[in-house]
Amino acid sequence: MLLSLDEQPANATVFMEDKEFPMPYYFPTNGLSASFRSPYIPSTFVVSKHGKIVYKKEGLLIIAQLLFATGLLSKLSQGSLEIIKSNSY
Structure with missing residues (x-):
């Protein structure tokens, strides 16, 4: 999923369609939560x-x-890895 804060969503939509991104994209109307800023x-x-x-x-x-991160996510979903609590996010 892609999130765009572009002030002109039509321009961003054209760009993303030209690049043929396979994932959905969104334009948040109320900004982003602090976690994603x-x-x-x-x-x-x-x-x-x-x-x-x-x-x-x-x-x-x-x-x-990204491959490393998604590999970790896969291991988490299989229950073969635990996350150690972190305050970095």
């Missing part, structure tokens, strides 16, 4: 099926980082 573009979040942020990367994401 970041001064960096882009910012990437992996959110568990329970709505918890389990990975956050501010700035450019290298695909290997």
Whole structure:
């Protein structure tokens, strides 16, 4: 899922359609919750099926980082890994 805070959603929609992004994209009308705010573009979040942020990367994401994060998420969903409480998010 992509979230765009673009002031002109039509321009962002054209860009995303031109790039053929396979995921849905949204334009929040009431801003973002504090958990998703970041001064960096882009910012990437992996959110568990329970709505918890389990990975956050501010700035450019290298695909290997995302594969690592989603691998951790898969292990979490299988119950083979536990998250240690962190106050970093």
